[in-house]
Amino acid sequence: MQIPPVFIDVSLEDQAVELRSYFKGLGAEISEEKSPKGIEDDLHKIIGVCEACFKEGNEAEVELVLNDIVSIMVLIPLERCENIIMAFCEKLVKAPGQKIGMVCLRVLWLLFQSLDESSTIRYNVYYHLVLIAKQTDQVKSVFQDIDHLKQQFVKCPPTNEQLQKLYRLLHEVLLNCEESEQAAKVMIELLKTYTDKNASHAREDAIRCIVSALADPKTFLLDPLLSLQPVKFLEGELIHDLLNIFVGENLSAYLKFYNDHKEFVTSQGLNHEHNLHKMRLLSFMQLAESTPELSFKVIEKELQLKPEEVESFIIDVLKTKLVRARMNQAARSVYVSSTMHRTFGRAQWQQIRDLLYAWKSNLSTVQDGMKQVTATQLEFLNQA
Template identity: 75%
Template sequence: MQVPPVFIDIAIEDQAQELRAYLKSLGAEISEERSPKGIEDDLHKIIGVCDTCFKEGNEAEVEMVLNDIVSIMVLVPTERAENIILAFCEKLTKGQGQKLGQVCLKALWLLYQSLDERSPMRYPVYYHLLQIAKQTDQIKAIFQNVDHLKQQFSHCPLSNEELQKLYRLLHEVLLKSNQSEQAAKVMIELLGTYTDKTASHAREDAIRCITTAIADPNTFLLDPLLSLKPVHILKGQLIHDLLNIFVSENLTAYLTFYKEHKEFVTNQGLDHDQNMRKMRLLSFMQLAESNPEISFDVIAHELQIKKEEVEPFIIEVLKTKLVSARMDQLAKKVFVSSTMHRTFGRAQWQQLRDLLFSWKTNLSVVQEGMKTVTAAQIEILQQQS
């Protein structure tokens, strides 16, 4: 979000007095006179009634008032401005509707950018920005990705508690904005803030992480979740069993689980039909790992679909780019050239090692061959000369 800086070439006390007069003209219960206690008290009183201008619904006027407040606020030393900043944040996060909410977001973003990178107030301001972004569906205006967010607070590191609170809210906002992939990454970051000692306190976060990953139609590799300490703590519980099915089991295993624990799956907010779709894709990936050639009959049987549904299913698989394959409709077969592994453990590392070793050997053979060819050409040139 690009917000132009605000520069007003008058003393902040005079600026505050003009704001007082303007708000009073709109019906605000505020005196036009300056506070004898100084600019901080002036700001408190102005912020307390600044929403008077919201009633008019004029975006330009609201933006002018809010930007004026920010331009005064940033000139107050941080140690004296903390309560003022918090009051301003609270005022702007109260639902103002879609249009004025976006104006409030711009004003708060201006404040955030104006604060020193080492200021501890950047955290509460950003947290309130997320709250407004949730109301206005404007998360893209203030959030790019997790790495960029970390960079934002690199000069003023956050505590684990602050990070956890921030990640939880960010996860909610991203989900609401249908950014499930980013939401999943944020949730993994959240679980990564727990240690061996605190992992047992992350149960709800871990469950939310698992259900979000399962429900996300674009997340297919869930193996990394098993290594997270808070997820490991859930071992032996139904949610962990369900995760394991999506990590390494097939459709039959899921259907058996669902038959025995239908109410549990529903209570997690998971949709059975969507789970079936994902498990069919994952089951096909599993088939493709060890079978470079798969008949339509095998696919129909393993995935429990009708034979006439095989071709549309394969097309859907190819669209995900999880598997590279060629379909032969006449032979009623699928020829697999490559597939993404659902898990990447010791066996996969060994397979990769063997592949790289084979490449190295082949390159050595090619290199020796090129040396022989080069030597022969040099010899021919010498004979000709």
């Protein structure tokens, strides 16, 4: 991105003097004289009082002034400017109100894009961008998905500790914005940053990951969580037992667990009614895997529904697109054409393999048939 000019044909020092004078005019405690210690000291002092412009309420002017500071800052060698950049980030995070917060978000994004891609300070700027995005409810303008995030740091990847700190923040922000699916993906990435050596230290992160996945109404494939090393360290604990129920057990197993551990489920911030609905959906999927035709009576019994609740439940199932089926109200039954598997292991891969082989065999048969038709037509033309 092109860096915006500040004052054309004016030295950095004179530009700093102009900014000093501007903030002095706003009543900030700053001298109008340039610092004898150099431009870095000038910027430190300017940034120290830059919040004075926030009080003006003129977003366009605030953005212009802050961009002026950025355009001076990025012209100073980075090794002399890291502390200045951090101080600037801290000031912008404290900006009051939605409108000024949005200005600060744009200014900090400009700073982030203006920094060299191999610079380690870009991580700190991005972290503060997420903080401001949290305050302004604008996370989508900063974070698109995990792949996009990784692309931002190809030339200078953050350390594991930095990634863990960032992922925790992103997870919190995404949950607050009701982006539960992205939040779950971020949490899985967080757990992947732990190795066998330090996975035992990831206990709280692993619990949060499980709880988020269970609470997310759009997450149904929970089996991959069991392979994450930090989750494995929870084996034998109630949260791991509950995860296993959602991975492969039925509604009755969940109800037994809930009756035995009501306080635990509540303490995790999980809603029992939401859990019930999700387990019914998962149990239906399990039934549909082995029985393509399900009567209302079987659904009512297995999912512990009242007779008048069955039809509306089936409609809820179809809305999730987890199952393809048609409902025959006259026959009081459901005909399932396909369903998503709750777990995806060796048996499912074998099933895909068998389907592909069958597809290949059918194609060969069609090809042989076409060859025979073509040969017959050629023979007929030759005879004519």
